[in-house]
Amino acid sequence: MAVSIRLRREGALNRPYYKVVVADSRSPRDGKFLELVGTYDPQKPGQNSTLKLDRIDYWMARGAQPSDTVRSLIKKTKKGSGQTAAAAS
Template identity: 50%
Template sequence: MAVRIRLTRLGKKKKPFYRIIVADSEAKRDGKFLDILGTYDPLQDPAEVNINEEKLQEWLGRGALPTTTVKSLIKKAVAAEQ
């Protein structure tokens, strides 16, 4: 069982909103998940990314692997804080 940090879609049609979650790699996109790490709102200008860094570091320490999209969102969130 590989654990991934990825996005799950919420919101209305044509108005997406995403949660950054930790889930089993074989789980469905909007299926069961283990933990919520933050949110991503692409409709804001600039796009808004909120991540709980303590939970993120905990899951990365446990061996969870982020998807490429989530990796880039983490970099944006860290760059925005500095």
């Protein structure tokens, strides 16, 4: 099973809100997922994402591939919390 870490769209029309999920890459964007590992609100200023970095590292160690947007969020979160961003690459 190919696993990816990606965004799942929630929220109302013209007011998107995303959940960062670990899902089978073959499942639909808003379909079934394995684990919820964070949230992202693009319209909120400042710190607009919350991520469970320990769980993301766990899944990445087991071969999960983050999407480009999620990779960027991981990098920003690790930079802000003082952790090294080398693990996100």
